[in-house]
Amino acid sequence: MRRLYLVGFPLLMTFDTLAQLCFKLAGDGALPVEANTAWVLRVLSQPWVYGAILGYIGAFFTWMSLLKHAPIGPAFAASHLEVVSVLLLSAWLLHEPVGPLHLLGAALIVAGIVCLGVAESDDPHSPAPAGDMQE
Incomplete structure (x- = not known):
């Protein structure tokens, strides 16, 4: 089960990050927006x-x-x-500005996830994950 988490969550973050970065780049390439077939074809021609x-x-x-x-x-x-990974990769790859509030927000997101994970693992009354239930 631990291996599922060690592979699954980074994979999820990778797919989410890929989607968000590609969406941003596709949006930039779609400008200027026009209501015609040529614009739609231009958007659809972007990888x-x-x-x-x-x-x-x-x-x-x-x-x-x-x-x-x-x-x-x-x-x-x-x-x-993925909010944190998109922030960091956007700064690195797309040269997006990252300020102290962005970094504070990213740190709070990570801290919240860690707190939830610790609380869930320490709670004896927490229901077992669906894959671990005995029939």
Whole structure:
């Protein structure tokens, strides 16, 4: 089960991050927006559109697999780690500005996820994940 978490959550974060970064790049390439067929064809000719679709599909199937086994509270929180990864990768790859408040927010997100994970693992009354239940 631990291996599922060690592989599943980073995979989910990777797919989510891919989708968000590709969506941003596709959006930048879609400008200026025009209401005509040429604009639609221009948008559909960008590889970033397909990267975003691949990211969303991969994240969906990874998330559905994780929900079968992971406790919902920490799983839901951990699924939002892509906010931190997108922030960091956007700063590095896209030269987006990152200020102290961004970093504080990222640290609070990570701290919240850690707190939920610790609380869930320490709670003796916490229900077992769906994949661990005995029939």
